[in-house]
Amino acid sequence: MNRIQTEVLVIGGGATGTGVAWDAALRGLKVVLVERRDLTHGTSGRYHGLLHSGGRYAVKDSHGAAECIAENQILRVTHAHCIEDTSGFFVVLPEDEGEYPDKFKAGCEAVGIPCVEIPVAEALRREPLLNPRISRVFEVPDGSSDSFLAAHATAQAARNAGAQILTYHEVTSLIMVGGESDRRVAGAVVHNVVTGEDTEIHADMTVNAAGAWTGKLAAMAGIEITIMPSKGTMVAMNHRLVNTVVNRCKSPSDGDIIVPSHTVCVIGTTSINVPEPEPLRIEPWEVKKMLEEGDKMVPGFAQARVLRAWAGVRPLFQDTYTSGKGRDVTRKLALLDHKEREGVAGFLTITGGKWTTFRLMAEATVDDICRHLGTERPCTTATTPVPGAEQGHYWVGHRLHEIEEKHLQSELVCECELVTRTMIENAARRNPLLTLDDLRRDVRLGKGPCQGGFCTYRATGILHEMKKAGSWEVNMSDDASSAAKWEVAYLQSPGHNLVSDADSHEDNGRAANTADSFNPNLLLRDFLQERWKGVTPILWGRQLKQERLDELIYMSLMNVDHLPDKELSSPVTEFYLFDTTPTAEEVADV
Amino acid sequence: MSDLLVIGAGLSGLMAAYTAVKAGMRVTIAAKGLGSMHWGAGTIDVLGYTATQPELPVKRPLEQIQSLIQQNPQHPYALLTNEHIAQTLATFVALSKDIGVPYGGATNPGDNVLLPSPAGAARPTYLAPKAQLAGDLSRSEPMLIVGFEGMRDFYPELIAENLTHLGYPARAAFLPLKLITNRRDSNTVQLAQGLDNKEQRALLAAALRKIVRPGERIGLPAILGMDAHITFLAELERETNSPVFEIPTLPPSVPGVRLYKAFRGHLQSLGVRLTAGLEVISTQTTAPNGVPGAVQWVESATSARPLKLRADKFLLATGGILGGGFNSDVNGRVWETIFNLPLTIPQERADWFNPGFLNPQGHPVFKGGVKVNASFQPIGANDQPLYANLWAAGNLLAHSDGIQERSVEGTAVATGVAAAQALSG
The missing domain is CATH 3.30.9.10 (D-Amino Acid Oxidase, subunit A, domain 2)
Incomplete structure (x- = not known):
């Protein structure tokens, strides 16, 4: 089994986890972050994208509201883009x-x-x-915020400060040491869901930032948290x-x-x-x-x-909530020090809160980490912009503007979201990628009206060409240098992706992965199913017609239901297969 | 005043118009758009897969149709005898030769032919444009799949790898896209139009000659000219000394557009009036109690004012959910958009889908449609025709899922011809 030694282990690659990794790394701590899927696979990637002013909580939850407005002002600078x-x-x-x-x-x-x-x-x-x-x-x-881009930018900032980010690494157990009186979490054993390798990560402090999975993770330490x-x-x-x-x-x-x-x-x-x-x-x-x-x-x-x-x-947390109503629970952050609560040292849980307050949650967490480690280091995240922030705020016409200004029309792979070929190539090389869904989070591939109808095939073809040319390797190794070029600041900008990394022939610093984890047919099937998963609840009218066109393309024209490698699956195949086709009982309830 | 108004300019509408005009009727076609030929592979799929054996391509579709009908006696194919279906397909093949877009099938008559799909799968079809036929996967020559660098709708590496994996030897090669176009942005139709140009054709032929190995056949994206593709194909085969074939691409489908344009031109030369952009927005019908009513006129939107379209007989060929013949809403209602004909589609959203995008059983919402009698007249609950002068054909017919079965065009040809024969007889 591989072994990594670190000061801080962060479990969870959502807004909170990446925020903790960023903050801790900026304070000079040695940090490893593990995430079981891609960054923002959980709640951070499935919310409505609201940067709260705090107005929503102004009447009932003034504490939560005050946190929101303060963080709102900070994130406008640190995560401007x-x-x-x-x-x-x-x-x-x-x-x-x-x-x-x-x-x-x-x-x-x-x-x-x-x-x-x-x-x-x-x-x-x-x-x-x-x-x-x-x-x-x-x-x-x-x-309005882009939580995908924000988590990636925060993770890159953490990496730039020395943190190691391991996606598709699932915690299988926590390393528990000590007896009844001095129990301590000393890290975790993580399973690389792509290569199948296990790694022991030994850490002085372990942070549970698993969002909706917080309770499950705490249970591995024998701790009950009611989330x-x-x-x-x-x-x-x-x-x-x-x-x-x-x-x-x-x-x-x-x-x-x-x-x-x-x-x-x-x-x-x-x-x-x-x-x-x-x-x-x-x-x-x-x-x-x-x-x-x-x-x-x-x-x-x-x-x-x-x-x-x-x-x-x-992930709502309230120690003593009784009403059972989701909206009655405070949205302020909850930092649980398990040494004080349950006598389990080396283990913190950060939960509650909301996307808008992720930086504050991270600050509180790392303050506590420093206290436990007996070191005093001030937080600097509030005044440190992440890579890409110099672009200023997002505006809705920026992609079209860049495409017209730089004449990139012929490069478009996804017409709905204005994604160019080089954006895809560079995202694939700069950001660990296992499925096209990861690319969706990186560059918005397939998010438009056709829901992947045209771009699923095109993106598959492009990644396959890159793989053939040796200009891209699926890399999920634990090697610290492996994502040396993980660079996301301009992933979403057509105008900043005029030249493909693949053409530069420079070593991208990643070790070649010999695992047979890339298969174009699996990539295609997974993404088609992933897109289907999200449209089944809303298929009627024009979107039903669109779906029928996608069927015509992928069944009648492409015959992808009769491509080879049907037996292959990815770590997320099963997740995609759970679609929410309406049931009779549910429709009757309406 | 026409004898027949065909609503819809897809394959079924055009085949019906052709059959009717040949029978001496005065025919008008009113269409909302350009018809669904622009989306597909341009082939005539008669029956590719069945729900009982969804993994195995159908070998002899006309024979297999008999067991399909045993399982699904209301399938649109059951409205015709096998011989009749074969006749309609023969009519199509003869027509395709007359109009300069010749179609053919497997070497062994009656078999499906397996052709490379743009993803590198083997797609079963019954009739294909001549330009695709050298891709027949039962042939032994290894394939050289040639793409163009930066062309977004065609991926030769993917095609070659999957074909090889399936046991059909193939390798991929690229040529520069600027060899065939200097446009900043081109879709497949524009690329094809560019290759109607002699200079570009010569450049492509010369480039292919350099990369092809003796004994190989060459597969290219289906963009080898729009109006002169047969000539071009012959040129290429001569220059490269190799068989050349097209592989269909993402829409817009050049093979589909070629067929549509040639077919439309031919119909117009026969005196058929075809107008696109005429969406039917209202109808005038009579419906006396207990006896079939009649369609008096339909009215379509135009830029100036609604236009009344009158005819003795009306044929509905508007397609299903994809073609625009049906619409649906959040409450689970699905309706036929022009005459509000009764549909066999479940009117509960919970009954519309099976789990999974590529579910081999398909989705019930796509299987339902308009019920017709043996004369292709839409019928009501009492199995009586709703209107004495209304017929229906094509993919709006109930009890088949053409995309799942790979029977979209076969159904269109067979029922389009048969419905027109029924109404003109």
Whole structure:
């Protein structure tokens, strides 16, 4: 078995885990991060992309609200390119009139959230599709975030500071030492799900940042943490029906936020307690509820074309929660020191919180790590931009602008999301990649209206050509130098990917992987199934027609259901196979 | 005033129009778009796979249709005898030769031919454009699959590797894309149009001659000219001294466009009026109690004002969910878009799908459609025709999933011809 010695082991490659790795590495600690799938496979990759101003919590959870606004201001600098400065409206619909709007305004003022009531006419001028029957509008500094890019950028910043990031490494056990009175977590045994190798990672401090899997991981140390997995379903629409984040000005409930995100907009969410973080069913009533609620804010919303639905899990933590209602649990962060709580040293759990407060969660965690290690090192993440932040905020036309300016039309592989061939080639070489789904997170491949109909084949063909030419190796090895070029700052920018790394013939620093883990037919089948997984809950109308075209392409034209290598599967094949085709009982419930 | 108004310009609509005009009718075709030939491989798939043996390609489709019908007695093919299906396919082959887009089949008559797919799978089909036939995987010559660097819709390495893996020796090679185009951005149709140019053709032939080895046959993306592809194919075979074949690409399908253009031109020369861009938006029908009603006119949107289209007889060939013949909503409602004909599709979303994208049993939502009687007239609950002067053909017919079965074009040809024969007889 391989062996790695480190000071800090972070378990979980979501926003929180990458944040902890970044913070700890900046403070000069030796850090290893392990993630069982790709970065943001969990909740960080399945949320609606809202950069909270804190307004949503201003009335009921002032602590959570205060954390949000402070972090909102920081992330706008440190992760500028991962954020679109959309601003946010809290709108009062006829059915929401009452005391709440004034409480909302007072709540925002109390915690320092800039909140300006603007004339309804002004709001309608900026957002013409908004319900004209709204009576009041408050503007707050909400934003839209790209949590995929942000986690990658944070991970790269961590790497640049010396951290080692190991994706597709699953914890199989925690290394427990000591007796009844001095129990300690001394690291973890991780399994490389691609190569099958096991590695012992010995660490002075182990951080549980496993999000929805927090409870399961803690159980490996014999510790019980009651995490309430609360499922939230989101629905992406084919258009940016609004350019501003639109919230209902009322007590938070289902389907009351619309977030513009890249070329689409996302409505969320439901809140349902579930027993397991995965797999998650999306039920027909949830989709219907989202559309009905969206229609209240933006009349006609329910008739617009729906692209996709997905669900994530909020890892809600409350020591003594009793009500069992997801939205009553505080969204402030929870740092659990298991030495103090259960007498298990060397082990911290960071949970609760939300994407907007991931940096603060990391800061609190690493402060505690330093205390345990007996060292005093100040946190610097609040003033240290991650790679790529110098590009400034995201704006929706940037890809089209770069493609037109640099004449990249012939390079387009994904017309829906404007992904060029070199973006794919460079992402594949700079970022560990096992499935096309990883590429989706890197460059937005397949996220548009055709849901992979055209680009699945093209991306498979391109990666296969690269593999043949020896310009790309699937590399998932534990070698610290293996991802020396893991560089994500400009992954999403066509204009910064004019030259393919593959053409430079320079050594990319990665050891060749002889494992037969790349198979084009598996890549193709996995991604087609992954895309299907997310469309089954919303297939009707034009999207059903689109799906039939995708069937024509992949069955009638390509005959991919009769390609060789049918027996092969990847570590995520099974996950993709769980699709949420509606059942009779669920439809009857609507 | 026409004798027959065909709604839809896909393969079934065109075959029906051809059959009717040959029978002496005055025919008009009104279509919303260009028809679904622009999407597929351009082949005539009659029956490729069956639900009972989804892994095995059907060897002799016309014979296999009999056991298909035993299992699924309401399948559209059951509306015709085997001989009749064979006749309609023969009609298509003869027509294809007349219009300069010749089709053919396996060396052994009646067999399916296996051809390379753009992913390198072996796709079973019954009739293919002559330009694809040298790709017949029962032939022994090794294949040289040639692509163009940077062409986004064709991947020769992938094709060659999968074919080799399946036991059909193949290797890949690339030529520069700028050899055949200097456009900044080209789709397959534009590339094909570029190769109608003599200079580009000579350059490509010379380049291929340099890379092909004796005894090989050459597979290229299906872009070898739009209007003069047969001439070009012969040129290439002569210059390279090798058999040359096309492999279909992602849409738009050049083989499909060639067939559509040639077919449309031929129909127009026979006096058929074909207008695209005429989406039917309303209809006028009579429906007396207990007896079949009649379609009086349909009205279509135009840029100026709605246009009434009158005819003695109407033939609906608008396709299914993909073609636009059916629409659906969040509540599980699926409806036929022009006459709101009853459909066999389940009206509950829970009943629409089986799990998995590539489920070998397909999805029920794609299997349902319009029920017709033996004369191809849409029928209601009492099995009586709904309208005395309305017929239907093609992939809107109930009880088959053409994409799953690989029977899309076979169904279109057979039912298109047979429905027109029924209504003109």
